[in-house]
Amino acid sequence: xxxxxxxxxxxxxxxxSVYELTLSGQMAGEMDEPGQFVHIRVSDNLDPLLxxxxxxxxxxxxKQEYTIIFRKQGxxxxxxxxxxxxxKVDVLGPLGNGFPTGEARSGDTxxxxxxxxxxxxxxxxxxxxxxxxxxxxxxxxxxxASAVFYEEEFSRMGETYIATAxxxxxxxxxxxxxxxxxxxxxxxxxxxxxxxxxxALEAGMFAPKSFLSLEERMSCGIGACFACVCPTKNGHEGxxxxxxxxxxxxxxxxVAI
Amino acid sequence: MSLLHIDxxxxxxxxxxxxxxxxxxxxxxxxxxxxxxxxxxxxxxATTPExxxxxxxxxxxxxxxxxxxxxxxxxxxxEKVMAEELPRxxxxxxxxxxxxxxxxxxxxxxVAQEISKAPNVHALELNISCPNVKTGGIxxxxxxxxxxxxxxxxxxxxxxxxxxxxxPNVTNIVSIAKAVQEGGADGLTMINTLLGMRLDLQTAKxxxxxxxxGLSGAAVxxxxxxxxxxxxxxxxxxxxxxxxxQSAQDVIEFFYAGASxxxxxxxxxxxxxxxxxxxxxxxxxxxxxxxxxxxxCTGRSWKRNEKLAYHRx
Numbered sequence: 001x002x003x004x005x006x007x008x009x010x011x012x013x014x015x016x017s018v019y020e021l022t023l024s025g026q027m028a029g030e031m032d033e034p035g036q037f038v039h040i041r042v043s044d045n046l047d048p049l050l051x052x053x054x055x056x057x058x059x060x061x062x063k064q065e066y067t068i069i070f071r072k073q074g075x076x077x078x079x080x081x082x083x084x085x086x087x088k089v090d091v092l093g094p095l096g097n098g099f100p101t102g103e104a105r106s107g108d109t110x111x112x113x114x115x116x117x118x119x120x121x122x123x124x125x126x127x128x129x130x131x132x133x134x135x136x137x138x139x140x141x142x143x144x145a146s147a148v149f150y151e152e153e154f155s156r157m158g159e160t161y162i163a164t165a166x167x168x169x170x171x172x173x174x175x176x177x178x179x180x181x182x183x184x185x186x187x188x189x190x191x192x193x194x195x196x197x198x199x200a201l202e203a204g205m206f207a208p209k210s211f212l213s214l215e216e217r218m219s220c221g222i223g224a225c226f227a228c229v230c231p232t233k234n235g236h237e238g239x240x241x242x243x244x245x246x247x248x249x250x251x252x253x254x255v256a257i
Numbered sequence: 258m259s260l261l262h263i264d265x266x267x268x269x270x271x272x273x274x275x276x277x278x279x280x281x282x283x284x285x286x287x288x289x290x291x292x293x294x295x296x297x298x299x300x301x302x303a304t305t306p307e308x309x310x311x312x313x314x315x316x317x318x319x320x321x322x323x324x325x326x327x328x329x330x331x332x333x334x335x336e337k338v339m340a341e342e343l344p345r346x347x348x349x350x351x352x353x354x355x356x357x358x359x360x361x362x363x364x365x366x367x368v369a370q371e372i373s374k375a376p377n378v379h380a381l382e383l384n385i386s387c388p389n390v391k392t393g394g395i396x397x398x399x400x401x402x403x404x405x406x407x408x409x410x411x412x413x414x415x416x417x418x419x420x421x422x423x424x425p426n427v428t429n430i431v432s433i434a435k436a437v438q439e440g441g442a443d444g445l446t447m448i449n450t451l452l453g454m455r456l457d458l459q460t461a462k463x464x465x466x467x468x469x470x471g472l473s474g475a476a477v478x479x480x481x482x483x484x485x486x487x488x489x490x491x492x493x494x495x496x497x498x499x500x501x502x503q504s505a506q507d508v509i510e511f512f513y514a515g516a517s518x519x520x521x522x523x524x525x526x527x528x529x530x531x532x533x534x535x536x537x538x539x540x541x542x543x544x545x546x547x548x549x550x551x552x553x554c555t556g557r558s559w560k561r562n563e564k565l566a567y568h569r570x
Contacts, residue, residue: 001289003530041527046322046475050527092529217315219324220526222290224282226302226331227317231310238310240331245286 001095001222002027005088009065011081016146017072018117019081020057027093028066031059034125035098035192035213035249038068039221041090042079051092052076053218053244055192057120058127069120069149095221096248099125099211104188106133111186111207112154113175115141115193121213123150125190126157137161137186139178141193145169176200195257202252210252216243230255260543260550261536263297263518265495266443267380267418268352270297272536273518273551274508277499278303278356278382278422279328280522283342284349287529293349295533300446300520301342303358303384306367308334312389313466318455323474323501324523325453327389327467330358335368343375352379354420360393362407370414380417383408383442386424386449388471398424398449401436408440418443420497423488425480426452434488445488446497446520448481474523475501482514489515490559503531505538509546512554 006025014020027038039051058067072081083089098121104110110129112122119140126136136158142148145168154160161178162170171178175197184206191201192213201210216228223245232239233256241247241255261272276287278300284293293299311331318325332338346353355372359365369381385398385407397403404421412419421437423430425448434445450471455464463469481500489496498516502508503524511519524531543551 003290003528048319049322049324049474049523050317050319217317219317219326219523220286220529222286222529224286224529225280225317225326225526226282226311226328227326228314229311229316229331230314238308240310 003092006091008083008085008087008089010085011083015149018149019072020067020069022065022067023089024065026064028059028064029061031056031066031094033098034128035121036094036096038091038093039095042076048076050219051221053221055121057123059124071117092221096244099190099249101128103209104129104134108187109135111184111189112136112138113191113201115175115197118193119150121192123153126154130157137184139175141175179206198257211249212252213249214243214247214257218244260540263552265517268298270518272297274532274536275300275520276525276532277520277522280525284346290529291533294351295536296351298352298354300354300356300382302332303330303356304332304335304338304368304372305330305358306335306364315464315466318464320455323472323476325455325465325470325472327465327470329389330387335371339375343377347377353377354380354382356382356384358384358387362410365407366410366414369411373416378417381415381419382446383411383419383421386422388426388450388452389467395424395426399427401432404433405436405440408437408442412441420444420446422449423447424449425484430484431487431491434492438492438494442494444495448484448500451477451480475503477501482510485514485516486558489556505535505542508535508539509554513558515556517555
């Protein structure tokens with residue numbers, strides 16, 4: 001973990017209000033696990049005050065670069081969408097514990113399920129799994145056709161299914177609509193997306209092992225402020241995990257979502 | 258002696274800058290980023306007799322220049338703090354100020370009695386100002402009589418000097434400050450957060466699960482300065498000032514208002530290196546402003562060049 005002024009290499013809109021921002025910095029060398037995140041100070045001003053946690057979508061250690069993908073939504077992400085190549089951005093990272101790729105063995109089939117802006121960290125995960133000889137099947141859900149991104153990138157890694165909530169692209173419905181229909185046999189499931197989706201995946205038991213990446217409002221991002229805690233499901237009253245520093249990825253069933 | 262060294266009751270501070278309680282945990286996370294020994298002191302997270310989970314999430318919400326929090330005094334409880342958290346901090350050359358909280362008078366007295374025995378706890382900070390718990394907390398800090406009584410009870414059992422953390426959520430902060438002085442407090446820390454709320458545009462409901470939360474960050478700085486200005490002229494106790502400090506310049510402003518040391522809170526979340534950065538910048542700024550020691554800045558907004566007795570050994 002380090003705090004570094006990273007340089008914007010590229011920033012482009014890849015779907016409606018969805019931006020792909022590539023940054024260069026030494027911290028790329030410390031990014032070992034897919035699913036970790038960076039904590040970005042989008043402005044030197046007091047508004048917004050806090051950093052923005054954004055998951056890492058791709059890592060290029062050779063070039064000391066990494067890519068994040070975010071949706072321009074509020075004030076913070078709007079400022080981030082305006083960053084131009086050459087600009088410096090104050091980044092704290094890499095933070096958190098990502099997807100345990102070691103839980104999948106060579107020859108296994110991994111099912112990657114992403115919803116909306118939860119899709120990006122699965123891309124680096126897919127790359128690393130494929131490199132290790134693991135078969136990857138991706139099921140990605142979006143709101144509408146104009147919000148779909150990275151279909152081609154995921155397709156290069158393996159079989160890829162797309163769902164849109166309004167049916168304007170791919171299968172109409174949610175990722176679970178696809179999972180309920182397609183007969184996908186997987187040894188392990190990795191997912192990131194909205195909480196209702198994660199709950200459905202946890203309940204659906206689509207693979208013997210599942211790992212879910214959670215989202216929660218954060219302030220420090222390093223485990224000091226106790227803003228992003230969630231209770232565990234181990235029956236010990238008061239037991240908790242911090243999404244930022246114990247997660248954001250947890251084994252399904254570890255924490256209450 | 259360094260131009261930043263400050264002596265306060267129970268505390269020999271190599272510099273007057275410390276992280277504020279609740280904004281630094283028990284130091285573990287920050288110890289991975291820098292050597293905690295550079296800090297003047299550490300105000301660790303509030304400790305209650307039993308472990309507390311705190312409030313449901315969302316626990317934080319942002320506002321321009323500030324943030325609202327409603328953590329709810331989550332902590333591992335006295336036993337674990339004594340057995341694990343405080344001993345780990347003995348690896349650093351830094352005095353600890355233990356923040357003491359509870360639901361009842363007995364809770365406060367019990368925690369104060371035990372935690373003040375820890376070898377690296379050099380002072381207590383009595384938290385009678387947390388706005389985010391249902392019982393205790395702010396209830397003790399908004400009634401002068403309760404504040405005086407609790408301070409006295411804690412003073413009776415504490416092995417180390419007791420600083421009382423004041424709430425800004427009162428009509429007359431000077432009356433509370435005077436009450437805790439009568440109760441035997443050795444110092445004051447101020448201010449805790451200001452009670453506030455935010456609402457969600459779509460749902461129309463409060464963003465924080467606790468409905469209300471404590472406002473901190475740059476937005477509260479003028480309130481903190483005004484209160485320290487008022488209290489420092491009326492009460493004969495050293496003040497550790499806090500509320501939106503982000504820079505060495507802010508530190509000097511707090512001294513001018515009447516503080517003898519400062520704590521940095523919310524800014525630790527934005528820049529985890531802010532405390533060491535301020536400590537590094539301070540000597541130059543103090544010299545640049547024409548002072549030979551930072552203590553010369555204390556209360557300068559309302560008095561001329563007098564030096565406070567408790568500043569220099």
